[in-house]
Amino acid sequence: MSFDLNHKYWVSTSKEIGQLLKKQNRLKTIEPPENKAISFKIFSELYVLYVELVNKLSFIYFNTFQVQKRAVVRTLVENATQQLMLLKEELKEMELSEYIYLDKVLIARKLTPRDLMIWRSPQFLYRRPLDIQNILSNNKLYMNDQEKEETDAKDWSKVTEAVELIQAHERARQARVYKSNIKYDKKKYLEVKQRKKVTYRFTFKPNQAMSIPVKRTLFTADFIKTDESCKDLRDKNENREESNDETEMERINVLRDNAARIIQSWWRAYKTKKIYKIKKQFKREMLGIRKTRRLKRPNRFANSVLEMYKNEQKRRKLDEDFEKLIMDERTRLLQMRSPWMMEDISDHIRAWFEEFYNKTGNFHAYPDPVKKGTVLVVIDETMTPIEFQETLNKKPMSKEEKKKLRAKIKAEKKKLRDKIKLRKMKEAKRRLKLKAAGIIDVGFILSDSKPIEKIEATMKQFSIDWRNVDEYLNKNHDPIKSWVTEEQLDIIHHELRELVDEYMRVEYELLRKALATDQNVPYKPQKVKKPKKKKGKKKKKPVDPTGDRTLSSLYNELKDEGVIEVVSHKDFDEFISDFNFTADDTRDEDNLTTLGPAKGDIKMVIQESMLGMSEFDISKPKSILLVGPLNSGKKLLCNIISSELDAVFINLSPEKVYKHADDMNMFLHIVMKVAREFQPTVLYIEEAHRVFFKKVPADQKEISPKLLAPFITKKILKPIKKTDKIVLLGTSSMPWAAKPQLKKAFQKIVLIPKCDYGTSFLLWLELMTENATNDLENYTYSALARVLQAYNSGDITNNIANTLNVERKMHLKSEALNPREFLEYFLTELDPPLFPPELKMMEKFSKWFGKSNKFAKMRHAIMAIKEAKQKKK
Known part of the structure; x- marks a missing residue:
């Protein structure tokens, strides 16, 4: 840009x-x-x-x-x-x-x-951080010499293995060639092998002129010089009697010319038709007669990933230059101006001493460090000479009077606090009444x-x-140096003032001592109130059992065990779905929507939850549970979240966890340590209801699915701080089979709705046109979407992938695609036949979600009150 x-x-x-x-x-x-x-x-x-x-x-x-x-x-x-x-x-x-x-x-x-x-x-x-990124990407750009040598050694060992593999295959190929030649013609092959080989070395240099001119062959022959059609050429009898060698050569040449003529004719006809078809399509599109029925996905943000990394490098360089400028400017100011600044501060304090002595015959109390020292003199927060004179003329207060004054000030502060609290309570009550x-x-x-x-x-x-x-005018993005100078002057001034205050306090006490001697008054040094150091509770640092191990070894251990998985890159455009465009028009008398969400609305909720995983300070849920029937897109959404965040994907499903049943504490310690150091991180639990089973099925007992349940709150969710970019992500297709702890473990629960007409239409349109764009230009997408609307998006995707396979796409031009083929895939090719999710099943999901979502509970409560009033009427 x-x-x-x-x-x-x-x-x-x-x-x-x-x-x-x-x-x-x-x-x-x-x-x-x-x-x-x-x-x-x-x-x-x-x-x-x-x-x-x-x-x-x-x-x-x-x-x-x-x-x-x-x-x-x-x-x-x-x-x-x-x-x-x-x-x-x-x-x-x-x-x-x-x-x-x-x-x-x-x-x-x-x-x-x-x-x-x-x-x-x-x-x-x-x-x-760069060191963490190096472990993930094995990038040599930010490695030291030792790390580079180790990486190069590993890379060279891989190259050696590859070369040995290629050599083994080449030797095997040569052995097969030798065997077949010996079998075909042993004598001729051995004669060829015994011929002496002439070694030749190629010594051509770039940009070197040829010493011997080379004649280039120009393939411009045109064999089509007749009006004969391709059919006439095919029907023509080429079997002529052989007369002699010359006539035979002529006949062969004629045959070759005819063959070349036929090939050129067909190629030129194909090329002409293709160009004509492209021009015709362009003309129809330009005139608005023809429009390609294909889902147009919105363009992503203009900047590419490569451009983004270039911008990051540029920003990093500018940040480093800015930090260098601050350090250089600070050093220059300390060298050039700090002695004069200290002299100015001390002169100002001495003038303050002199002013009070001349007007009051005494010295103002020296400001304590706890009140920022003589900064109070600069900002005029000390007493004036007149106010100070009045305090000198007053009689010193007794202990009882001081106690009464402190009690009075305390009572006034309490009264003010109570007044503010009462006002806030009244305001809160007023808003509650309005809300009711x-x-x-x-x-x-x-x-x-x-x-x-x-x-x-x-x-x-x-x-x-x-x-x-x-x-x-600042197209080079240079920092404004004058601001840096002002900021550093302010910082240096405060630092030097603290130092000058210590020396001037000694001078102040000498003046007070001399004044006390002149006035024959006993001298009492002023007490200095220094800011108290905050004594935080010394928390015992938890013992790290993996303190002697590197992050790289912990990461590789989890990766080797299959706990850390590499997911394929997906983005939100691959979750094909449509929004609900009719919900706003179907509001009831209470202005509440009566239609449920469409599948595209899920994206809004997911993206809202992901915003907190960025570099900005935004609230986010610690855990998300995606609930829905099988093949509804739950795993795809988890894959999209991990890809969009560029997160480390840690699989904590029962299949992975039961292997560590002997020492779960150690296993979870390693997982959370890696998750925190390599954030952003996604902790994934597939079919999370298994962790909280009411009754464990017989086929699941082997993997102990409930092994993780006691540790989720204490060992996983509790250690996650607000600033951590870690999220626990779960899926479930049978949430009612779990105990109520499932709802407590996941902060946000999202129900994936059934497939609507808009989503079904976009699925058929996008996936079929991706497979065969030109052959399925005008197809019955709307009818397919309406008839097979109830099927889940995953079922539709599998149907299109299997029905429109390579073999079927090859026959599309000769044999048109019948919509019945998609229905036959569901009913005949699958065993058992696949039917859409039953209506009772979706109602079961909605009923469970209504008991777990706070907004659904509030809506049910309002509807219950409304129905009760109608019954009374």
């Missing part, structure tokens, strides 16, 4: 931020809307605006290289994303659902539900938002700091 475009983009985005802040400030002053639909509309409009803002700011952040400006943009994008999550939580509570539908706002802004997706991989990836009446206090929610306050403060400070800076 060019510098000019990024600059213009930032200018327009900063204006939009200003307009958004003005809009929010107006909304802060409004009265709580009595109609809940108005509150929903306000929050939905703000949510869409923040989605656009986060997308723009994230793009600007990853294309901004100036270090000081990048810090400003980072603060904005982080707080904008936090506010976005807060708005989404408010909308979820209004919808009483994990899914929100904002069709009216999207239509007004000419957007689609796909535009609400804010995950942008690979820009949001969390970067690992279905009224949302929009103004209070926006006023109480800390991310909005930080965005306002950042933009205000930016307008002050950058008002005299022309960013357009």
